[in-house]
Amino acid sequence: MQAANKLLLGAAIAIAGAGALGSNDALARTVIYADIAPPAVRVEAMPAPRPGYVWVNGYWNWDRGHYVWRHGHWVRARHGYHYVAPRWTRHGHRWRYHDGYWSRHR
Numbered sequence: 721m722q723a724a725n726k727l728l729l730g731a732a733i734a735i736a737g738a739g740a741l742g743s744n745d746a747l748a749r750t751v752i753y754a755d756i757a758p759p760a761v762r763v764e765a766m767p768a769p770r771p772g773y774v775w776v777n778g779y780w781n782w783d784r785g786h787y788v789w790r791h792g793h794w795v796r797a798r799h800g801y802h803y804v805a806p807r808w809t810r811h812g813h814r815w816r817y818h819d820g821y822w823s824r825h826r
Contacts, residue, residue, distance in 0.1 A: 752782045752817040758808045764792045772797050779806045782817055798822050 758780040766775055773794040780787045795803060801822040808815045 750817065750819050753811065754782055754787075754808075754815045754817070755813075757810075757815055758787050762789060766792065767794075770794055774803045776803065776805055776820060780808065781806075800825055 761780070762778055764778045766777070769775075774797050776793055776795055778792040779790055781790045782788070790806075801824055804821050804823050806820040807818050809818065810816075
């Protein structure tokens with residue numbers, strides 16, 4: 721099976737499995753592996769603070785076998801939580817994408 725097909729199959733399984741977990745957004749995460757490292761993060765100007773919102777910096781997403789830049793954007797703040805931004809981490813010889821999510825303050 722070609723690497724791209726394996727990647728798509730893995731992503732489809734991960735998405736289907738996340739949907740079966742229910743509506744808890746902390747559990748519904750996408751798992752994507754890529755064989756090539758993401759490009760360098762782009763520098764974007766952060767807008768002035770916006771009350772009641774959290775700024776999410778831009779990041780590289782994976783779409784149909786290649787990286788696609790997603791521009792920074794505002795998300796509505798959640799009382800008692802902080803936002804953990806999307807990111808890529810090295811996982812053996814591959815790269816793993818981690819969705820952004822809300823984490824309860826401790």
